[in-house]
Amino acid sequence: MEILQSQKIFLSLLLLPFFFHFSSLSLSSAAAYTLPEQYFINCGSASTVYNLRNYTGDVNSGKFTLSSGDSSQIEDAANSSTDELYRSARIFRKPSSYELDVVQNGTYVVRFHFFPLSGLGNISDARFSVDASRFRVLSNFSITNATDLKNFPLIEEFLLTISVGKFEIRFVPTEINYFAFVNAIEVFLAPPDFIPDSAAAVAPKGDDGEYKGLLSSPLRVIHRINIGGSNVTPTNDTLLRYWIPDDDYLFNKVTARKSDPYNGRLDYRSPGATNFDAPDSVYSTAKEMNIDSRSQFNTFNVSWHFDVKTGKKHLLRVHFCDIVSNTTNEFLKFDLFIYNNFGTMIYPFDFVQQTAAPFYNDFVVDSDNSGFMNVSIGPRRDSRVQTAFLNGVEIMELITELGSSNGGSDHSKSLFVIIGSSVGGLVLVLVFLTLLFICLRRRKWKPVEAFDLPLGPFFGGSSYSRTTNRTINGSPLADLNLGLKVPFSEILYATKNFNAKLIIGEGGFGKVYKAKLRNGRKVAVKRSEQGHGQGLPEFQTEIMILSKIKHQHLVSLIGYCDEREEMILVYEFMEKGTLRDHLYTTEGEESSVGSSTSRSExxxxxxxxxxxxxxxxxxxxxxxxxxxxxxxxxxxxxxxxxxxxxxxxxxxxxxxxxxxxxxxxxxxxxxxxxxxxxxxxxxxxxxxxxxxxxxxxxxxxxxxxxxxxxxxxxxxxxxxxxxxxxxxxxxxxxxxxxxxxxxxxxxxxxxxxxxxxxxxxxxxxxxxxxxxxxxxxxxxxxxxxxxxxxxxxxxxxxxxxxxxxxxxxxxxxxxxxxxxxxxxxxxxxxxxxxxxxxxxxxxxxxx
Missing domain, CATH: 1.10.510.10 (Transferase(Phosphotransferase) domain 1)
Structure with missing residues (x-):
């Protein structure tokens, strides 16, 4: 989006006489957009009105085609406790599809509504996939995790690029005895330029250049957060969206406070946002740093913690509207951080030279192995106004999985996959046992430190885990953050089979080695040893705590290994060592006990x-x-x-x-x-x-x-x-x-x-x-x-x-x-x- 905006500014400079014409044209094109009438579908019943919209029933409708091998409708009209839209549903026992006529190219909003009616039967048997626009937008989907009715309706929203022609939405039950269902479907054209094709790329390690091709993949909405505000329902949103408050995602609630709501008229102007990017109720509320802006010691950040899938790309859209400055935003600059290693300056005046003028920034973010995405704001020392604010956050997952290309259901292929995998696995086991037998005959067994058989490619990790097979006080230990697991073969490679020359310290847990992973990253590897007074409880505590917290003044946990009776922790490498190393040397057994000699400079x-x-x-x-x-x-x-x-x-x-x-x-x-x-x-x-x-x-x-x-x-x-x-x-x-x-x-x-x-x-x-x-x-x-x-x-x-x-x-x-x-x-x-x-x-x- 930033690239598109800079191109507009450059063009306006070249064609200065026509500047106001282009600006008014851009605003008029956004203002000309109105929410289309098609397609809003009430599945399994006749037409109804919901959120002031007319939902067409899928029973004998002439506006679209329902192609089904085995579908049925159910209605629960007597249930007055639910909205009318959720008193009916369409059930699919076999792969079935809706075909819609698309008459305009563009980005479309596609939503599926799910509500567990009593007539569905055993809801745990509702497990299915949904294909749309060649992609599998929902895979092995189930709603059983949302057991409380207050969590419904469950709405899954996607943004897809659709071309003129037939648009097929396909429901595929996962297995023979499973079924698919849906209560309502929405498919309508989004405003122009709603999603850019490129955005700044961010990896956990920091800036990663530019990502291109956003429009080639569907986007699944994961989070839509109204920072500093309350719930926003479809009746109060320009595109019928839900927004929820940020309180449950704020990492430290005392660091932020709600800004005073803005009661005036927001100044939507190019190249900023429109009220379709987010409604007034999002841009007129915000949270800012809970500080006295006169203090020069305000150096903390306000952080939000959002759960995301590991190892996936996500479109992060952060919404800003300066409702905290009194008269001008010229003197306010602050930083936006994503994870710990990426930061960018937010200067509202450079974007829109006016207070109460909405704008947003887009980033394509690679999630790390923690299962969370951290978004933070913090002050800049070169800013005359020492504060920071945020109005809204949207996170959307990029979908890359392709849908099924034939008419069969997933379970028709599963048998061949299982048989093929079993036969292939048996062959690999036989080959491995043969190689192992040959190796054992040719050489003597080596201790762990000299073990050089490549375990990783054969096993992909040990099947035995200390954290899952041991107990503390008689209680089984739950498996820890598996995304942080490091194969033992990688540890051996990084430490050169625990080469004594790489030892850089020894503490209550064991020896610490300076190591280098295969990707070239320097790390510190701490290996437990018997007789050091610490064991499994301390090992588990370290992993549980460090996998949940991140801060620039806390050492980061890179991973852990619990294979082969080992307890190994992998940290970021700290080049200058411990603070004590720079203060004095000791001759005692304990690092802080014994005769000491000052060595500090x-x-x-x-x-x-x-x-x-x-x-x-x-x-x-x-x-x-x-x-x-x-x-x-x-x-x-x-x-x-x-x-x-x-x-x-x-x-x-x-x-x-x-x-x-x-x-x-x-x-x-x-x-x-x-x-x-x-x-x-x-x-x-x-x-x-x-x-x-x-x-x-x-x-x-x-x-x-x-x-x-x-x-x-x-x-x-x-x-x-x-x-x-x-x-x-x-x-x-x-x-x-x-x-x-x-x-x-x-x-x-x-x-x-x-x-x-x-x-x-x-x-x-x-x-x-x-x-x-x-x-x-x-x-x-x-x-x-x-x-x-x-x-x-x-x-x-x-x-x-x-x-x-x-x-x-x-x-x-x-x-x-x-x-x-x-x-x-x-x-x-x-x-x-x-x-x-x-x-x-x-x-x-x-x-």
């Missing part, structure tokens, strides 16, 4: 940016999904850095999920020595504030560049948390900073940083801030590092700086600390202090 502002990135990742875990996630193992070795020193939180094997309303999760104590929240240890009640405590310890590591527990030091210095707080309370935290940073930290930045650490390390969780408050404080520290600000009374640590600070460009985000009962039921350990808690923690449970 990271400047203070870069350390702050790393902390800010990690804080964003943790804040997203706490608030970015319907079930809040507590990491439970925040430490410097679980904060990784990419080639640009961007921080990403990793290792979710000990994480716990829970509802946002829950104040705590009762659980056995697990974590890492030196980072453990003392309140969690005393009360066995895990909260999000436990992560805040651990992160406070990390902040001290970043400042002091030493291990969190160093047994080689005097007793009062062994625990970094206790030692650091001793100096902070004396107001002399600068005495223990990393020698590399001496004289390089702005005193105001250091003072605010110390106050932030002190709040994080409060003994009682209720006294600690939320991660969003920690994030704000760290952003403030970074500003202070580059700002000369004299010390004033309001900068005292006992005062909330946000209440009196005169700089109006900085606004404190609200923090609500809910007081809780600090008395634990575990009287035998309720008086244990932090030192005693650390000494009693079993080291073999630490990671």
């Amino acid at each position: 990271l400047p203070w502002d870069l350390r702050l940016k790393i902390c800010i990135g990690a804080a964003k990742g943790i804040h997203y875990l706490h608030t970015g999904s319907n079930g809040a996630i507590i990491h439970r193992d925040i430490k410097s070795t679980n904060i990784l850095l990419d080639e640009n020193y961007v921080a990403k939180v990793a290792d979710f094997g000990l994480s716990r999920t829970g509802l946002l309303e829950e104040t705590h999760v009762s659980t056995a104590v697990k974590g890492s020595f030196g980072y453990l929240d003392p309140e969690y240890f005393r009360c066995l009640q895990l909260t999000q504030k436990s992560d805040v405590y651990s992160f406070g310890v990390v902040l001290l590591e970043v400042l002091c560049a030493r291990a969190v527990i160093d047994q080689s030091l005097p007793r009062e210095e062994v625990s970094l948390a206790e030692w650091g707080m001793t100096w902070q309370r004396k107001g002399e935290l600068g005495e223990i900073v990393d020698r590399f940073l001496a004289g390089r930290i702005n005193p105001n930045s250091l003072r605010k940083f110390g106050e932030t650490v002190e709040k994080c390390l409060q003994d009682n969780g209720a006294d600690r801030p939320n991660m969003v408050d920690v994030l704000w404080d760290l952003e403030y520290c970074l500003q202070l590092q580059h700002t000369v600000v004299p010390r004033e009374a309001y900068e005292d640590s006992a005062t909330d700086v946000s209440l009196d600070f005169p700089m109006n460009v900085i606004q404190r985000l609200p923090s609500h600390n809910v007081p809780i009962d600090e008395t634990c039921s575990f009287s035998d350990i309720s008086q244990v202090n932090a030192n005693e808690a650390f000494s009693q923690l079993r080291i073999d449970e630490a990671r």
Whole structure:
């Protein structure tokens, strides 16, 4: 669509005298479009009126032909609880078709209405396919998943390019004893240029050039979302469409707010959208970032999470109408993101130089293996107005499967397929067994690390899976996200049979290898080993959590392998390693325990940016999904850095999920020595504030560049948390900073940083801030590092700086600390202090 629009603009410049003529002609052609009368079909009955449209009955109609080997109609006229259109249906026991006369080339809207009437019989026997315009638009279709009547009518909508002539819609029962049915059919010409033939192509990895040939494939509507608005029914839509609200798809509801509805007249103008692209009720409502636009720290995104088929192409249409700017949209720019690796600038003024003027952007998106498509909006630093908005989203799947070319049903061919597959499979098995016998006679069996028989081509993956055959607490484990499964043969190839030279680390789960997949992508492969204290539960937790969440400051899970008794996780490769690697070296067994030596040369502002990135990742875990996630193992070795020193939180094997309303999760104590929240240890009640405590310890590591527990030091210095707080309370935290940073930290930045650490390390969780408050404080520290600000009374640590600070460009985000009962039921350990808690923690449970 963007290409077509740019061509129009270029043409208007060449023919300047005729510019207004072409503009008015474009608008008049859209305005001249009216919803056609044909074809609206009431199946299995006579004519009726529905949504102010006349639906022609398919009984003895002269407007189209019903060709059927075995069809019948049923009516449930007595059922007054349903609309008249859904009181009848046409049933097909054999392949049958409707033939419609098409008199104009173009893009057509094709809809099928399904409603389970009582006269249909066993609805589970309704399994069928539908062919249209040479394509199989519905394959092995069933409505049994929508068991509640409130989910009906079920409407399947398609956009097809149809040429003049006969247009056939064919219903094909899947098996002999199955049947097909339909309650109503709509086929009508869409407005001109409703679907472009090309659009920007987007792959999960990012920009993929341009996709051409959209008009050659049918499009199946998957989602039609009214962002910030309510339900839109066909009576209120220009093309009789349904739109639903976005609330169930919004990833973090607190990040967005509804814009005030626009009550004026929308300015539809070329090259923008028309009211047929989306109705007024979509363009006059929106959601925007839930922020104060005066703040310069608004860097979060608003994200929506839409379920789609894996490995398919989808047309994504995003609708915009600037109803958030007061007078002009010249100063508002923001970013649109698709997945994590594609972003494009949205500048309404560059598109339509007017507020309340609708427009849209089209993208052809390749879905990844997650089963979801992420769409996000976020602010740009070069925009004078710091916000972003979105009005509507449509997602349509590109259909490539061809329909049947003969008159037989699917089941007439299935027997030959089954016999052929069985015979072919038997031959392959015999060939494989012969080859295997020859191999065994010629050589000795090799261990796994040296196994070079190409398993993938023979098996396509092992039939034995740890995640489906093992149990936790006696309950069978459900199969995890199968789209992320990686064959063991691919793991062997990527790690060169687990070459010891590729080992880049070792943690609580096992060894970590630097590897390269066959497609050239660098990854980190983490392989479980016995005796490391972690096993199947942690393996399953990591997969379940990382397959559902994505964020620029969380390490992405590429895949997993659970074949041959293996538990292997594959992550994106982080070039710069762990944060601890850049702070100090240790000689102890644990990564954070033992004598340490500073090795850092990271400047203070870069350390702050790393902390800010990690804080964003943790804040997203706490608030970015319907079930809040507590990491439970925040430490410097679980904060990784990419080639640009961007921080990403990793290792979710000990994480716990829970509802946002829950104040705590009762659980056995697990974590890492030196980072453990003392309140969690005393009360066995895990909260999000436990992560805040651990992160406070990390902040001290970043400042002091030493291990969190160093047994080689005097007793009062062994625990970094206790030692650091001793100096902070004396107001002399600068005495223990990393020698590399001496004289390089702005005193105001250091003072605010110390106050932030002190709040994080409060003994009682209720006294600690939320991660969003920690994030704000760290952003403030970074500003202070580059700002000369004299010390004033309001900068005292006992005062909330946000209440009196005169700089109006900085606004404190609200923090609500809910007081809780600090008395634990575990009287035998309720008086244990932090030192005693650390000494009693079993080291073999630490990671």
